[in-house]
Structure formats: C-alpha cells, structure tokens
Amino acid sequence: MRTEREMMNMLIDLAKNDNRIRLITLEGSRTNKNIPRDSFQDYDISYFVTDMDSFKESDLWLDIFGKRLMMQKPEDMELFPPELGNWFSYLMLFEDGNRIDLTLIPVNEVDDYFSKSDGLVEVLLDKDSLVKNDVIPSDRKYWIKKPTAREFDDCCNEFWWVSTYVVKGLARREILFAVDHLHEIVRSNLLRMMSWQIGLEKGFNFSLGKNYKFIYHYLPKEDWETLLTTYSESSYSNMWQSLFTCYELFRKYSKSVAEDLGYKYPDHDESISNYTQNIYKSLNE
Incomplete structure (x- = not known):
C-alpha cells in the first residue's frame, strides 16, 4: 500500500502541474487530530478548477492515481439524484487498498464551500491566495x-x-x-x-x-x-x-x-x- 506521504505528494503534484486546478483542500478524518490514523481512512480531496467540463469529458486523467478496483460518480447516476449542485465527485478504491474521494468544485464557489464546511478542512495548495483567512481544522461542529x-x-x-x-x-x-x-x-x-x-x-x-x-x-x-x-x-x-x-x-x-x-x-x-x-x-x- 502506498504511504500517506506518497498519496499526498501525488495529489498535490497533479494540481501543481495542471493550470486548471487553483486550490486544493483536504477534508474529513485525515484532518482530525482526535481520530487515530489507519489504512482505511479516505483521502477526501477537493480540487477547485477553472474548467469543470474538460475534466468530466473523460475519466482517463484519473488513471494517474493508480489502478482502480471500482469507482462511483454520484453526480452521474440516475437512481440516486445528485445533491452537490455544480460540484462533481469521484469515489475511487484502488488495488493497493487506498481510497480517494475527490470532488471537483468551480473555482468561483470557494466562499460557498467554506460557508458549508464542517470545520474539518486543511488547505494544501492555494495558487491564487483565494483563502483569505487562516483555516485550522476543528471537529467542534460534532x-x-x-x-x-x-x-x-x-x-x-x-x-x-x-x-x-x-x-x-x-x-x-x-x-x-x-x-x-x-x-x-x-x-x-x-x-x-x-x-x-x-x-x-x-x-x-x-x-x-x-x-x-x-x-x-x-x-x-x-x-x-x-x-x-x-x-x-x-x-x-x-x-x-x-x-x-x-x-x-x-x-x-x-x-x-x-x-x-x-x-x-x-x-x-x-x-x-x-x-x-x-x-x-x-x-x-
């Protein structure tokens, strides 16, 4: 299984090398110091992007993360209506056991994202200084x-x-x-x-x-x-x-x-x- 450092470097490097991705955040249990680390924790990642449609045209760009055992795209399902508005997510389980829950968000919805946040958020990369205030992960809401x-x-x-x-x-x-x-x-x-x-x-x-x-x-x-x-x-x-x-x-x-x-x-x-x-x-x- 790839280590946490390997996974985080891969997720951040992709964003650094893609001009469409302007901001990355990590959410969930991996930001919570009160939750013990284990190999089953998801990498809950959000990419704030300038061109949503170019990502959604094909899934080939996701292959960089490794060979998938399975993927779900909740916003592209008929039986279960989408709930994220303009956002689009990919839930991926990989052969080595790692799991990435990746959400694409239009870059102009940064403020909306933080207003809805549960507080368990860490900024990993901010190319344009879009986040104006310090963000410190907290589970206070729970x-x-x-x-x-x-x-x-x-x-x-x-x-x-x-x-x-x-x-x-x-x-x-x-x-x-x-x-x-x-x-x-x-x-x-x-x-x-x-x-x-x-x-x-x-x-x-x-x-x-x-x-x-x-x-x-x-x-x-x-x-x-x-x-x-x-x-x-x-x-x-x-x-x-x-x-x-x-x-x-x-x-x-x-x-x-x-x-x-x-x-x-x-x-x-x-x-x-x-x-x-x-x-x-x-x-x-």
Missing part, C-alpha cells in the same frame, strides 16, 4: 451538545412514539418494518440520550465520532454490552427482547439526564411501556 429542555423532551417523545411502530410491526409479523424503525429511529435516540449523559459527566467539548463509533470508550462496560444485545434482530423473539432492552437503557439514561439538568421526565415511559406489554402478552397468550 461535539456533544447540551440539550435544551425542549430538545430533551423531543428526544423522549420521538423514542417512545416510534417505539409503537416497532410494536405494530412485530404484532403484524412485519419484521423488516419493525427492524427499520428500531434501528433508524428508536436506537438512534437512545444513543443520543446516552451521549448527553456522557457530556454531562465528561464535558461538552469532544465528539463521539460518526455514528457514535467511540461511545464505547465512555459507557460503563455493562451498559455497552447490554446495548450491543439490542442489535439482535434476526427473529421476532430477539426483536421483542431488543425493544425491551432499549426501553430499559433509555429509561435509565433519560431519567439521569432529566435529574442532572432539572428537566421534567415525561409520562411517555409508563404509558408506552404498559401499551407494549399489553400487546406482547396478547400475542403470547
């Missing part, structure tokens, strides 16, 4: 945020309300419907509540990573292992148990957050827990 009383109540409301959809799916024997609601909404709000408790204990000045991937560093071992059991979704009995376990964990963490912040603990817990138990018992009589 730090845990202390919830307002309304945000706390909304999280509780969403967790317990969507739980009824899981119950409905299980009662109807529509397991995929139930799985999607448990995974996409119910458990995501459980993780949100857990993150707030972690913030109250450890401070609101760090990130738990994308998809809460570092949350296990901060949860009690018992709670982490219990949380993992809620990912058992391969049968109706497992799904019921996963739902009940989510209830237990959410109850524990939301009550703790409410107490620490002086917020009112809502009545949804008792009413929806009773509703769920009634449905479950009726199906097992």
